[in-house]
Amino acid sequence: MRKGSVKEVLARIKYDPREKESDYYVVIEHRGAYGNVKRIPVETIELGHGYFFVGETQIPYHRILMVVRSDGEVVWRTRKLGS
Secondary structure, three states: OOOOOHHHHHHHHHHOOOOOHHHEEEEEEOOOOOOOEEEEEHHHEEEOOOEEEEOOEEEEHHHEEEEEEOOOOEEEEOHHHOO
C-alpha cells in the first residue's frame, strides 16, 4: 500500500497515462474539529511544493489521511492512522 510519499503517489495518479485520476479521491482532516474529514476527488486538485490546491484553497499535504480508489481500495495511508 504505502509506496512513497503522498505527493509521489498523487503525481503517479495524475501523470501516469495508465491511471485514471477520476478513479481516486483523497481523504483529508478538515481544519477544525478532530475527526472532521472531507473527501476530495484527485481530478480537482493541483499539486504544489508543500501544498496541493483545490481552486484557490491551499491545503498542506500533511492533512491527507488517505488516498483511496473509487472501489474502496486504500492506496496510501498516513502513519497517523497506523499503516
